[in-house]
Amino acid sequence: MLRLLLVLFLAFTAIASAQQSRSTLYMEGRYLKTPCGDTIILRGVNKMNIWSGTTFGVEVMPEIRKTGANVLRIVWLTDVSDANGSPANLDKVITACIENKMIPMIELHDATGDFSMLKRVADYWVRTDVVAILKKHERYLLINIANEAGDFTVSDATFKAYYTEIVSKMRATGVRAPLVIDAPSWGQNIDAILHTAFDLITADPEKNLLFSLHAYWDPRYYPSPLELFARKLDTSVMLGIPLIIGEFTGCYADDPNSDDPMWTAILPECAKHNVGWLAWEWGPGNAKYDVNPPVPYYKMDITSDGKASSIKNGWAKESMMTNVYSIQNTSVTTDYILNGGKCITNAVDENTIVSIASPNPVRDILTISVASGTRISIIDAIASVVFKTLVERGAERLEVQCAGYPSGVYRVMQERSGIVSYEQLVVVH
Helix, strand or coil: HHHHHHHHHHHHHHHHHHHCCCCEEEEEEEEECCCCCCCCCCCCEEEEEHHHHHHHCCCCCCCCCCCCCCEEEEECCCCCCCCCHHHHHHHHHHHHHHHHEEEEEEEECCCCCHHHHHHHHHHHCCCHHHHHHHHCCCCCCCCEEECECCCEEEEHHHHHHHHHHHHHHHHCCCCCCEEEECCCCCCCCCHHHHHHHHHHHHCCCCCCEEEEEEECCCCCCCCHHHHHHHHHHHHHHHCCCCCCEEEECCCCCCCCCCCCCCCHHHHHHHHCCCCCEEEEECCCCCECCCCCEEECCCCCCEEEECHHHHHHCHHHHHHHHHHHCCCHCCCCCHHHHCCCCCCCCCCCCCCCCCCCCCCECCEEEEEEEECCCCEEEEEECCCEEEEEEEECCCCEEEEEECCCCEEEEEEEEEEEEEEEEEEEEECCC
């Protein structure tokens, strides 16, 4: 077994070393990277946009961003299953997500628990009008091919064969962005990922796949699930498999009154290994709708009204805000996303920016010494610009009053002659 693991590890290393320069996000080993080379550790939530009325939940994206989330998993359907799932509507939702400085991870819900629906999903992804939207936003995108496709009868061989074919078809359209593949068995079968990931990545012309586990491990079916999760995650890390936890929540799927403690393992274990995760679901509206009357699942709702101020106590607030491993305390939004998909150059020439911001940390007055003609912006932790000015010719010293800024980490952005650079600023009171 050790020999097999070593062979697989070396194989994944070889794949990583073969990566070429990218114009999209890409996988390097088990890590997600920007075209600038920065590593992204995903921290975010799911949002049922397709079922969020005529606005598709766009209005709550700023609220989600307040947690510090750097990714939003956009729940969508093909327009065969739901007329609202048109490329035009998808374009609006993706655009709003990008504007709120979060990576859009689009997923199609049509094949949930039903492997036979993968053809419908694949046909949607390769349509000319859909591909046009994917290419428009490709430098930011993660494309989650199908949500939880297949039940507990799907074999490893079937899983591998179907996804090999779908990935090939999608790559033939020219889409190069990372493709995210959910585990079978309603997203829960991590062994299928451990057994097939290497072959699937090898078959992908772009070598750009990310795998996703949905950690709904009821102890009636998964004995000692928290310990099992830690062991399986360790194995995936040892193998170098690119893996995220795409869903976890506050209760078990068949009992809305239960409490699922899986988050208590996911947060620290993922922090330990730099593995990304996304919580299910921003809310409100979680329920079983295939029964009459529908059964509400309030414990799956992170918020009661879609606003960050209504994040619920318990697993939701811990995961979003208060736990040491929460989104608020561990999420980092890369400069690539903050800077509109542009790489920050450190090139040294006559236009090189040299600035000194002091004191740092700052309590009241911040002094910035910089060449005249430089545009200065101060950006807070959720990518809001709190200060912006152009340093006039002849003026090379700027004073900024920071007394009104909340304590926290900010970025000072300097731009001159097309050169952009950042430095971190800490405000303390």
